[in-house]
Amino acid sequence: MARPLHDPQQRFYEQVEGIRAADFQVEVGPPGTEQDRRATPRYLVEPGFVLVREADLPAVRSRLTLRGDEEIKRAPGVARLPTDAKAGQDPDVFHNHLVTITPVNSCPADEPTLPPRSKRDPVELVTPPAYHDAEAGQGVDVLVVDTGLLSEYREFGPISDIVGDLRDQPPPGTITQYYGHGTFIAGVLRNVAPGVNLRVSGALQHAGSLSEFDLGRILLDELPADGPWPAIISLSAGAPTVDDQPLVGLEEFVRKLVDEHPETVLVAAAGNDGEPSQPFWPAALAPRYADSRAIVAVGALREDEAGRACFSNCGEWVSVYAAGERLVNIFATGRYENVHDVTRDCRYHVGYNPLYPGCTCVTAGVQGAAVDFDGYARWSGTSFATPIVAGRIARCMDLDGVKRTSREAAQYLLSRRTHTIRDGADGRPLPVLFEEDRQP
Structure with missing residues (x-):
């Protein structure tokens, strides 16, 4: 008897359970989606709160009824209001979306596996592999905004000298979900550009999630109020939105990035929804700033690099694709239990054969199976393609004897170090990094 098709939403709701267990209040949208498992979830929002631009706050307060159980919170350019009124009923009132490590799957494309x-x-x-020039990217300041660093990260030579936030420790010998995500990214980036000055933020260490309001506030808190920002900010997180419009909670960060810090480029993951149309923010802002290259959106290639990975979002807003399936890098030591289950068919292409043989969906581990790691893992996601592009931009800042700003380097990389391939599965044109430029 043929095995039935998997529930395409099962993985998503397992992730939602984990997010709620971390004390995040979230509501699945569109409304009614959670009650109808045949419906496709599109976004996560914080119930009972809305966002309002600071300039609109006096007028909006006169129109809204606010609850008395919470105070209004303010961040640069935006305020978070406690109210039972629904966003969208007022043109100046917006949802507070949950930003996670590349949702709607709310996680990397697969779970870590053994190398x-x-x-x-x-x-x-x-x-x-480690780039042949140990000084490539030397002197370039890079900020990775992610889950922080494992306490034992100094034991790994390539990243032993970096700085950043140590993430919360699970019980000894235990590896929890997302644990090691930021350290893995640091390892990938240092392999590509060994000489960069790297700092890792732990903003997303709690279930890999944060509201857009809090992320916008934390980003501006982490970056200098006076003086230059890092040359490159690498962000492997984002969110789709109710109305497919950019995240209001990140507006002030993006404004400062674009208008006040021309020395900085944001390299952002395109997301792991396998989505060909719904934009993923802030990566989807990349075309708006294509002339300056203030933002670069990164999609993921499948393991053989003959096309995009099944989980990678795609579309004209994606700037470039880089390797993102089954990368091997630094990870934790301990036991991890799989949260999800293997499926017969690709979860991004339900009812069809996998987009290509051996995609991460059909080769996943068994739910509940224990895996013992010893410092290295194999992992997939646009999360891990992103630091490859960040590192390549750092290398282009001093290439062939020419000094460039990070945005000039991003423009050089995207115009001179990429070429277009046709996706091996559906013929979609994809801009990808030159393979021969990744190794000597």
């Missing part, structure tokens, strides 16, 4: 069996040292299996 390939080999007699070689795991260090020799890391991907992308």
Whole structure:
């Protein structure tokens, strides 16, 4: 008897359970979606609160009834109001979306798995391999906004000298979901550009999630109020929105980035929804600033790099695609239990054969199975394609004897170090990094 098709929303709701267990109040949208499992979830919002631009706050307060159980919170350019009124009923009132490590799946494209069996040292299996020039990217300041660093990160030579927030520790010998995500990204970035000055923020360490209001506030808190920002900010998180419009909670951060810090480029993940049309913010802002290259949106290629990974969002707003399936890099030591289950068919293409043989959906582990890690893992997601592009931009800032700003380097990379391939599955044109430029 044929195995029935999987529930395409099961993984999503398992992730929602984890987010709620971390004390995040979230509501699945569109309204009524959670009661109808046949419906496709599109976004997550914080119930009972709305966002209002600071300039509109006096007028909006006169129109809204606010609850007395919470105070109004303010961040640069925006305020969070406690109210039972619904966003959308007033043109100046907006949802407070949940920003996560590349949702709607609210997580990387797959769960960490063991690296390939080999007699070689795991260090020799890391991907992308360590760049041949140990000084590439030297002096370039990079900020990674993610889940923070493992306490043992200094044991790994390539990242032993970086700085950042240590993330909360699980019980000894235990690896929880998202644990090691930020450290893995740091390892990927340092492989690509060994010389960069790297700092890792732990803003997203709680279930890989944060409201757009809090993320906008934390980003501006982490960045200098006076003086230059880092040359590159790498962000492997974002959100789709109710109305497919940009996140209001990040407006002030984006304004400062674009208008006041021309020395900085934001490299943002395109998201893991397998979505060909719904934009994912802030990455989807990239075309708006294509002339300045203030923002670069990064999609993921499948393991053989013959097309996009099934989980990668795609569309004209994606600036470039880089390797993002089954990368091997630094991870935690301990036991991890799989949260999700293998499926017969690709969860991004329900009812059809996998987009390509061996996609991460049909090769996943069994739910509840325990996996013992020893410092390295294999993992997939646009999360991990993003630091590849960030590192390549850093390398282009001093290439062939020419000094460039990070935005000039981003323009150089996207115009001179990419080419277009046709997706092996559906023929979609994809701008990808030159393969021959990744290694000597």
